[in-house]
Amino acid sequence: xxxxxxxxxxxxxxxxxxxxxxxxxxxxxxxxxxxxxxxxxxxxxxxxxxxxxxxxxxxxxxxxxxxxxxxxxxxxxxxxxxxxxxxxxxxxxxxxxxxxxxxxxxxxxxxxxxxxxxxxxxxxxxxxxxxxxxxxxxxxxxxxxxxxxxxxxxxxxxxxxxxxxxxxxxxxxxxxxxxxxxxxxxxxxxxxxxxxxxxxxxxxxxxxxxxxxxxxxxxxxxxxxxxxxxxxxxxxxxxxxxxxxxxxxxxxxxxxxxxxxxxxxxxxxxxxxxxxxxxxxxxxxxxxxxxxxxxxxxxxxxxxxxxxxxxxxxxxx
Amino acid sequence: xxxxxxxxxxxxxxxxxxxxxxxxxxxxxxxxxxxxxxxxxxxxxxxxxxxxxxxxxxxxxxxxxxxxxxxxxxxxxxxxxxxxxxxxxxxxxxxxxxxxxxxxxxxxxxxxxxxxxxxxxxxxxxxxxxxxxxxxxxxxxxxxxxxxxxxxxxxxxxxxxxxxxxxxxxxxxxxxxxxxxxxxxxxxxxxxxxxxxxxxxxxxxxxxxxxxxxxxxxxxxxxxxxxxxxxxxxxxxxxxxxxxxxxxxxxxxxxxxxxxxxxxx
Amino acid sequence: xxxxxxxxxxxxxxxxxxxxxxxxxxxxxxxxxxxxxxxxxxxxxxxxxxxxxxxxxxxxxxxxxxxxxxxxxxxxxxxxxxxxxxxxxxxxxxxxxxxxxxxxxxxxxxxxxxxxxxxxxxxxxxxxxxxxxxxxxxxxxxxxxxxxxxxxxxxxxxxxxxxxxxxxxxxxxxxxxxxxxxxxxxxxxxxxxxxxxxxxxxxxxxxxxxxxxxxxxxxxxxxxxxxxxxxxxxxxxxxxxxxxxxxxxxxxxxxxxxxxxxxxxxxxxxxxxxxxxxxxxxxxxxxxx
Numbered sequence: 001x002x003x004x005x006x007x008x009x010x011x012x013x014x015x016x017x018x019x020x021x022x023x024x025x026x027x028x029x030x031x032x033x034x035x036x037x038x039x040x041x042x043x044x045x046x047x048x049x050x051x052x053x054x055x056x057x058x059x060x061x062x063x064x065x066x067x068x069x070x071x072x073x074x075x076x077x078x079x080x081x082x083x084x085x086x087x088x089x090x091x092x093x094x095x096x097x098x099x100x101x102x103x104x105x106x107x108x109x110x111x112x113x114x115x116x117x118x119x120x121x122x123x124x125x126x127x128x129x130x131x132x133x134x135x136x137x138x139x140x141x142x143x144x145x146x147x148x149x150x151x152x153x154x155x156x157x158x159x160x161x162x163x164x165x166x167x168x169x170x171x172x173x174x175x176x177x178x179x180x181x182x183x184x185x186x187x188x189x190x191x192x193x194x195x196x197x198x199x200x201x202x203x204x205x206x207x208x209x210x211x212x213x214x215x216x217x218x219x220x221x222x223x224x225x226x227x228x229x230x231x232x233x234x235x236x237x238x239x240x241x242x243x244x245x246x247x248x249x250x251x252x253x254x255x256x257x258x259x260x261x262x263x264x265x266x267x268x269x270x271x272x273x274x275x276x277x278x279x280x281x282x283x284x285x286x287x288x289x290x291x292x293x294x295x296x297x298x299x300x301x302x303x304x305x306x307x308x309x310x311x312x313x314x315x316x317x
Numbered sequence: 318x319x320x321x322x323x324x325x326x327x328x329x330x331x332x333x334x335x336x337x338x339x340x341x342x343x344x345x346x347x348x349x350x351x352x353x354x355x356x357x358x359x360x361x362x363x364x365x366x367x368x369x370x371x372x373x374x375x376x377x378x379x380x381x382x383x384x385x386x387x388x389x390x391x392x393x394x395x396x397x398x399x400x401x402x403x404x405x406x407x408x409x410x411x412x413x414x415x416x417x418x419x420x421x422x423x424x425x426x427x428x429x430x431x432x433x434x435x436x437x438x439x440x441x442x443x444x445x446x447x448x449x450x451x452x453x454x455x456x457x458x459x460x461x462x463x464x465x466x467x468x469x470x471x472x473x474x475x476x477x478x479x480x481x482x483x484x485x486x487x488x489x490x491x492x493x494x495x496x497x498x499x500x501x502x503x504x505x506x507x508x509x510x511x512x513x514x515x516x517x518x519x520x521x522x523x524x525x526x527x528x529x530x531x532x533x534x535x536x537x538x539x540x541x542x543x544x545x546x547x548x549x550x551x552x553x554x555x556x557x558x559x560x561x562x563x564x565x566x567x568x569x570x571x572x573x574x575x576x577x578x579x580x581x582x
Numbered sequence: 583x584x585x586x587x588x589x590x591x592x593x594x595x596x597x598x599x600x601x602x603x604x605x606x607x608x609x610x611x612x613x614x615x616x617x618x619x620x621x622x623x624x625x626x627x628x629x630x631x632x633x634x635x636x637x638x639x640x641x642x643x644x645x646x647x648x649x650x651x652x653x654x655x656x657x658x659x660x661x662x663x664x665x666x667x668x669x670x671x672x673x674x675x676x677x678x679x680x681x682x683x684x685x686x687x688x689x690x691x692x693x694x695x696x697x698x699x700x701x702x703x704x705x706x707x708x709x710x711x712x713x714x715x716x717x718x719x720x721x722x723x724x725x726x727x728x729x730x731x732x733x734x735x736x737x738x739x740x741x742x743x744x745x746x747x748x749x750x751x752x753x754x755x756x757x758x759x760x761x762x763x764x765x766x767x768x769x770x771x772x773x774x775x776x777x778x779x780x781x782x783x784x785x786x787x788x789x790x791x792x793x794x795x796x797x798x799x800x801x802x803x804x805x806x807x808x809x810x811x812x813x814x815x816x817x818x819x820x821x822x823x824x825x826x827x828x829x830x831x832x833x834x835x836x837x838x839x840x841x842x843x844x845x846x847x848x849x850x851x852x853x854x855x856x857x858x859x860x861x862x863x864x865x866x867x868x869x870x871x
Contacts, residue, residue, distance in 0.1 A: 058674050105853060108860045112618055112673040113816050116808055117856065123805050124849040131842055188442040195434045198423035202489075205383065205421070206435045207409035207496055208443055216444070246805075250620075250681045257678060289689035296682020300675045301667060 014265060018171055022164045030276075032163045033235070036170045038275045040231045043174055045255035045267035047224035050181055052253070053261040054190065055217050056197030060115045060249050061122025065222040067244030068125060069095035069229025071136060074239040077145035084148045084159070088173070088230045095226015098125065100219040107215040110200075119246050126244040141240030145233075166234075173231055177224055182264065184220065193217050250296075258299050260306030269307055334397060336361045336500055336532045342381055342391030343556075344374075351377040353556040354391070359549075361499070364526045365534045366543045366564075369553035370576065375536045376418060378553065379504055382534075383415045384408045395500065414498035416489045418505050418536075424478030428469050428488055431477055432460045435495030459495065467491040467521065483514030487521065494525075501525070503535040507542055515539060522546055544568065552576070590834040596723055596792075597806075598830020599730035600785055602823055604803055605810035606737065607781035609822040612811070613754040614774045617665060617676030622807070623800025624687030625779045629653040629786025630795045631695050634702055642705045642791070650783035657779025661772050669771070684800070691797040702790040726788050733784060734823060737777075741819070750774050754817060806833075809852045815865025824863060 017024075021035040044066050051057045072094030073087035080086060102121045109117050129136050136142055150157040150169065159166040184190050192213055195203040204210050233239045242248065251274065259270025277295065281288035303310055335358035344352040352374045359365050367375050381388050384405035392401045400408055409415075423431050436459045442448050448456070464470040467487050472480065477488050486506060493501060506522065507515045519542050525531055526546070537543050543550060543564065550567040552559040554576045560567060567573055604622065611619045632652050633645035640648060664683070668675045703709075708721035741747035749770055753760045761767045785803070793799065810829055814821025829848040837844040855862060 052674070058672075058677075060677065105856045108856075112612065112616060112677075113812075115673065115677060116618055116812060116816075120805065120808050120812060120849065120852060124846065124853075127846050127849070131846070184446050187446040188437040188448055189444055189446050191430070191434050192438060192443040194426070195423055195438075198425055199421055201417070202421040202423060202492070203434075203438075204406050205409055205415055205417075206438045206492065207406050208438050209406050213443065247681075250678070253674070254678060254681075257674070287689055287693060289685045290693070293682040293685030293687075293689065296685070297664065297679055300679040300682070301664070304671070304675060 014268070015175075018174075021171075022167055032167045034275065034279065036167050036235050037232075038272050039170050039174045040228055040235055041252075041255065041275055042268040042271035043177060043228035043231065044225055045252045045259070045271050046178065046181060046264075047221045047228060048249075048252045049256040049261050049267045050185075050221040050224060051217055052256055053263070053266070054185055054197060055193040055214060056200075057110075057214055057218070058115045058253070059118040059218065059221070060253060061118035061120070061246060062221070062225050062252055063246065063248035064122035064125040064244045065095035065099045065225040066229035066232070066248065066252070067129060067239070067241065068098050069226035069231075070233035070239035070243050071129065071142060071229075072226065073230035073233040074142045074145050077148070078142070082148045084150055084234065087147070087234065088227065091230025091233065092223055092227040095229055096219060096223030099222020099226070100215075103215050103218040103222070107211050107218060119249070122244065122246055122249055126241055126246070129241040129244050136239075136241065139241065141238055143238060146237045147234040170231060170235070173227075177227055181224065185264070189213075189216075254296055254299070256306075258295075258303070258306055260308030260310075260312075262305070263308040263312075266306050266308045273307070334361075335359055336363075336396055337382070337534075338394040339382070340392040340394070342378075342388040342393060344377055344381055344386070345389045351556055352381060352388070352553075355553070355556075355558045357551060357558070357561075359500070359532055359534060361532055362526075362530055363532050364522075364546055364548045365532075366547035366550045367534060367536045367553060368538070368540075368543055368550060368567075369559070372555075373553040374556040375553050376504060377556075379415065379502055379534075379536060383413060383502055409496060409498075412496070412499040413502065414493035414496050414500070415502035416486075416493055416504055416506065418508060420482075420485045420489050422477050422485055422489050422492065425476060427474050428477055428480070429460060429464070429473040431488055431492050432463050432495055433457075435492045436460055436463075439496045463491045463494055466494070466524075468517075481514075483510050483517065486510070486514075486518065490521070490525075499530060500532045500534070503533060505536050505538060507537065507539050515542065518542075519545060586838060587835075590838045591831060592723070592834075593837070594831035594834020595827065596727055596830070597834065598827040599727045600789065600803065600826075601806050601810045601830050602734060602826030603730050603781050603785040603788075604807040605814075605822045605826045606734065606819060607778035607785075608807050609811050609814075609816075609819055610750070610778040610781075611775055613817060613819075614750060614757070614771050615661075615665060615669070615676070616673050617668070617680065618673070618808075619778070620677060620680040620804070621660075621683040621687060622680075622778075622782050623802075623804035624684045624691075625653055625657060625782035625800075626786040626789065626803060627691050627795075627797060627800040628656060628687060629783030630702075630790035630799070631691055631700075631786075632783070633787040633790055634695070634700050634795055637702065642703075646787050649787045650780050653783025653786065654776040654780035657782075658772055658776040660779075661775035665775065666768070666771075688797050688800070695795075695797070697797060700790075700795040702794060704791040722791055726792060729784075729788060733781070737781075738819070746770075746773065806848055809848050812862055813852055813855050815859075815862025818862070818864035821862055821864030 022032050025032060025035050048059060048062045051059055069091035072091035076087040076090035106114065106117050106121060130138060147160050150159055157165055159169045192203065192208055195208065196210055196213060200210055229243065232243065255270035255274045256267040258273060259268065260266030278292060281291050337359040339355060339357040341354045341356050342352060343350060343354050355378060367378065369375050380386055382393060384403060387402055392399060394400065395411060395413055400411065423434065433456060436456045437443060440456060442452065464473050467490065469487065469491060472484065477485060480488065490503065490506065507518050510518060522533065523546055526533055547564050549562065550564050551561045552567060552573050559576055560570050560573050604626065608619055608622050611617055629649050633649040636648055637645045664679060665676065668679065704722045708725050741751055749760060749765050753767070753770060757767060789799065806829060810826035811822050813829060814823070814825025829851060832847050832851055833844045836847040
């Protein structure tokens, strides 16, 4: 079997599994809403990995743009108009534009320093969301909005009441954004990102404006994260400051690393495992934090290439 | 222009305007002066070797030329344009490419993709999410050309990180050539190579040189390579330009022998 | 008004002294191990709780002497077992590992000592205000600042005048060369890590007397310490010192005029510094990028 054919089969399997989730998830003790959460968090982890896995740039503050996306969607539904597409648009814009502006300050740094500055700026946004309670609801979060039925003109789809319909809506959104990401990564722009990951000095001395390139990649990934956040607000009909906190960023990075950050689909696997494990642990022990912490430590020490990297190494294609 | 150059001429070439003109540049790091008041002019199509003992400031000098960092004082002009404070990637876009003493490549990509990335950046496609078929074909043609020129066609699909050291150096040079530079800076192209690889590299460099318009400056320790290839030789010692001239004159220069050849012997 | 201003400047200096202690420890570890130690807040908490546990037996002064070295010992072991395998790998891994470690420490503290906050009493001699007019200047607050400054001075002296200190400083600039000179870099990193954790433990003891103890208290102090390092410039310990004091005072002063922004102001300061001096106040070309 050629590598191309194997890839095609794997890809078909992934989409088939995702499309059939509402049917098989309950059989293994899951539920549809959990599936939607996995998809949304996977999207956020993929947006982090868009930078980390392909440009080699670690943002440890992406939750901020994710969380802003959630607020953007919430504000739109609460104050603007009862429209689901509009809420997604507003969330994406809020996260993306904030990322573009802060990115101007962030991209001048590299390595650990870059990570540190992204954390710190992420916390700025967290504090704003936390403190500005008249607008954001502060610690209690933003409530009083709900996703709206989709009006296609000829038909209405009730994604609020019908969990399965909502899952497919999320899956569609996920597929769209993932397609955009994949398309960009296959383009000259994406190859130049990979060039930066592989060897920043060589990329620069091939005439690439490295800082500008990273800024654009960072901004794009913030738009993706904002979109994921907006979807997350629709999943929960709720947005809160913890969505912006750096510990949420840490979870995203962990999902990407655990799944395999050099692999486009790694974060999806990582998110699925992470969400399910966390869901399970928090239902059986109050000390679930210790176990999540331990999971971090073990993955770093023993599976640094993530699950997909591990499988791939075991069975070289 | 230094006295040495006035004395020796420019290796028989007659272009009136040098492609690179360096005007008394210095570089300090704290109290250390790595490059001290060096002036230099290189003609279009010239092959210039820079030699000197370890720590003479050769690589620092290259870093100044290529915009790795700015000089503490002095000016650098490329094709008549002052590039002293211009950023590294913009100098590259103007036509100055370079390689490094420690090979800088994209190790986890194939030879072909290394060249393709270079060709796409050179063509100005780096910010594009889409290129049409004609553009893609043009990039591929450029890549194939370079694969042939560098003798890498058979290894096009191999990962660069898995190639032999000598081949990696060749890939780096080929990648630098994607930009169709008019000045190529080679930092010890034969470093760490065996005799056979050195011979192949020397041949490649001469071939590039003979294509005409490309000026090459190379830092080199292997004197066989230097005397075989260079039109002109500049000698750096303790950050200063010690001598400059045709290879034969340099070999006969007593000061150079004292500072450098003596050390090597 | 003057009194209010003085109150808040003093407050800012005290908080700043804290940030400095925390940030210097972080900075030491970052410089030599290239690890952003997310568990640093956790080590602070460990220091505080150890002090809490030993105080009944050895009193406050004894705890002050015992807790930081014990915390440092834990740090030493952590470095040996968990951090050492990560050297030479992407800094991402150190970040993630210490991030997980912070979770474990916070949860472990809760498990051992309970989720309820613990009050820690300070010696009676330090508990009283110096005068009625300057009611906020309790002996303990002055003592905290004095202790922090003394330790910082000691640290800088050690770094400047001892062989170990000189090696640590040289390692910050160029670890390869230091290694080539025959210095045992592994041991240097272990000691340095322990020294950084010592400072966190000390901050924990001092903080316990002022704020009481809570399992989550480390997290709150961690972020400002990051900012202190960024403002001061990565790689420069002097920068970290100035950065910590600067953001402490800035936040204290802001508390006078716009209390809600007293936490946000340090980030505004950081943004300004990054805009004007991308490498931070004392960051230099060629240091860590």
